[in-house]
Amino acid sequence: MTHRPLALLFAAILALALAVPAAPASAAEHEITPFIGAMIPANSLLLSTTPSIIRMQTQTLYGLDMGHMMSSRFGIDAVLAAGTGKMEILGSGTTVTQIATTTFIADLRGQFRLCGSPDEANTGLVLGVGYTDVNSGLFDFAHETNAGTFLGRLTGIVGADVHAPVSDRFGLKVTAVDRIHVQGIEINGLGTTGVYEKTQNDICATAGLTFKIK
Numbered sequence: 001m002t003h004r005p006l007a008l009l010f011a012a013i014l015a016l017a018l019a020v021p022a023a024p025a026s027a028a029e030h031e032i033t034p035f036i037g038a039m040i041p042a043n044s045l046l047l048s049t050t051p052s053i054i055r056m057q058t059q060t061l062y063g064l065d066m067g068h069m070m071s072s073r074f075g076i077d078a079v080l081a082a083g084t085g086k087m088e089i090l091g092s093g094t095t096v097t098q099i100a101t102t103t104f105i106a107d108l109r110g111q112f113r114l115c116g117s118p119d120e121a122n123t124g125l126v127l128g129v130g131y132t133d134v135n136s137g138l139f140d141f142a143h144e145t146n147a148g149t150f151l152g153r154l155t156g157i158v159g160a161d162v163h164a165p166v167s168d169r170f171g172l173k174v175t176a177v178d179r180i181h182v183q184g185i186e187i188n189g190l191g192t193t194g195v196y197e198k199t200q201n202d203i204c205a206t207a208g209l210t211f212k213i214k
Helices: 003-019 137-144
Strands: 029-041 053-056 059-069 074-090 096-115 122-136 148-151 154-165 170-187 195-213
Touching: 029 074, 029 170, 059 096, 059 195, 074 122, 096 154, 122 170
Parallel strands: none
Antiparallel strands: 029 059, 029 195, 053 074, 059 074, 074 096, 096 122, 122 154, 148 170, 154 170, 170 195
């Protein structure tokens, strides 16, 4: 996903947020959801023109989802998460090397309630923009030695969430989104452009206990 579609997506979410009337003060509601989940890469990253690829493994995530309902159907969420996992490097032979990775996520999401009400189980559409940063020794080395740069941090987000109230103060929240970004590495000193990038889809599923603050 290029920067222009992401910018248009963010602009559309912002415009919709401004167009939706704010809920009365008594109905306005904040939600804080500590969660745990996993980010599962749906494809691999091409590293070079030789048969060498980077294949991310499932990343375990821990984070916090902070939401505010602006109306009975529309809300804004700020999501912060960090996690760990592994990355495989496959060379031209059969050698597979595994490297530990650390993942950082920061998102701004719009949540549109499709069915149900705040007082009962409901389902919503999730759209947003975010930041995805996967750190590893390989990318750190390439950056520090000016050998290359990791690309693709700007992320588009689309998916759905399910809210299941447990009481007037607590609930359960399950979210599943596709994190879409151009992932790649820019390698310096090559005869060609040295830029190899590919659209990456990371399926991110999380679940947590929601604390409601009115």
